[in-house]
Amino acid sequence: MKKLFILLWGVVISMSGSFGQPNEIQLQTKIMTLGVFHFAYPNLDAIKTEDENKISVLEEPYQSEIIAISKVIGDFKPTIIAIEVTPDKQFRIDSLYSLYKNNNFILKKDEIYQLGFRIGKNLNVPVIYCVDDRGRHYDNIEELFKDSTRSAKLEEYYLNSPDSKYITSGVSKKVSCIINELNELNEPNQIKDRLSLYLMNPFKYEEQPGDFTGVDFETGRWFNRNLRIFRNIQRIPHSADDRILLIIGREHLNLLNLFFEVSKEFDLVSPLPYLEKARIE
Numbered sequence: 001m002k003k004l005f006i007l008l009w010g011v012v013i014s015m016s017g018s019f020g021q022p023n024e025i026q027l028q029t030k031i032m033t034l035g036v037f038h039f040a041y042p043n044l045d046a047i048k049t050e051d052e053n054k055i056s057v058l059e060e061p062y063q064s065e066i067i068a069i070s071k072v073i074g075d076f077k078p079t080i081i082a083i084e085v086t087p088d089k090q091f092r093i094d095s096l097y098s099l100y101k102n103n104n105f106i107l108k109k110d111e112i113y114q115l116g117f118r119i120g121k122n123l124n125v126p127v128i129y130c131v132d133d134r135g136r137h138y139d140n141i142e143e144l145f146k147d148s149t150r151s152a153k154l155e156e157y158y159l160n161s162p163d164s165k166y167i168t169s170g171v172s173k174k175v176s177c178i179i180n181e182l183n184e185l186n187e188p189n190q191i192k193d194r195l196s197l198y199l200m201n202p203f204k205y206e207e208q209p210g211d212f213t214g215v216d217f218e219t220g221r222w223f224n225r226n227l228r229i230f231r232n233i234q235r236i237p238h239s240a241d242d243r244i245l246l247i248i249g250r251e252h253l254n255l256l257n258l259f260f261e262v263s264k265e266f267d268l269v270s271p272l273p274y275l276e277k278a279r280i281e
Contacts, residue, residue: 027240028267031233031260032076032274035185035250037175040109053174057109065178068278070118075274078245081120082233083112084252085130097128116247131232131246135225138216144207154205154217163201179278185250186271188257195254198222226255234265 039057041049055062085093093112099105100117107113116128137145144150158164175181184190198218205214229252238244244266248256260268 026264028263028265029238029240029242029244030269031244031246031266032073032078032269032271033186033246033248033253033257033260034073034115034182034271035191035253036111036115036182036247037185038249039111039114055175057114057178062178065278066114066118069179069182069275070115070122072274072277073115073245073271074119074122075277076245076269076271077243078119078123078125079242080127080129080236080238080244081116081125082129082131082236082244082246082248083116084132084248085112086132086134087130087232090130093128093130111247119245129232129236131229131236132248133225133228133232135220135222135228137220137224140213141217141220144213144217150207153207154202154213157205157214158202161201161204163204166197166200179275183272183275183279186253186275188270191250191253191257194251195258198254223255226252226259230256230259 041054043049057063057066083093096105096113097117097120100107100113101121105117107117112128119125120128144154202214203218205217207213229248233244233246236244246256257268260266
């Protein structure tokens, strides 16, 4: 019965493309994706930032640059702000944001505070939504993680395969100007190039010749994770009158921007014209 349903559904989809009535025009919600480096340097990614390349965004000239970025991104007039925090932390974010709006919280280094909270308060945005997700792995990958020998081999391949030289390609050195850095990170060709890396290493890893260990690993680590983030954004109550600002690590844009571009629900807006104003000001 299940196979029959799948077969019939495929026929319906194929026929609708040829004989169906034109889809009604759906009003889309504008969404701006602002890709950032992580201001607090949590070093949770595969590539770590060395101490000598870290900056303190609480110091000048970085604070003035962040204030300028917040001002120009505010010109987009978002009514909804989403950040790279998992929904289970929503209560904590709500509490801290409430304190900040009442001048009882000093902003920490993280971009969720420096940009998300700052822009939200400036525009009186009521809620900062948590939309991150860690993704879900297939059972075979979960089993691999439980075996120290097998997981060590995957890590060894990741760091030393012929493709490993691409891991560090595009990794920023010490940031000299946050405005310039965000302009570069949100450049479409940069974003497209970063997606190519997720189809190389560890995507090609095989425990046995001809298996799909690397494909399955990357499916959960990256593709499933970003699809879940996209779904969390869909879950935010919104209408065509809303304007969403998503502040997230720049790597995520290589999939999320693609999803937003093809979506009938959202209209993707580039932050580059706004960031350019920060350069001028």
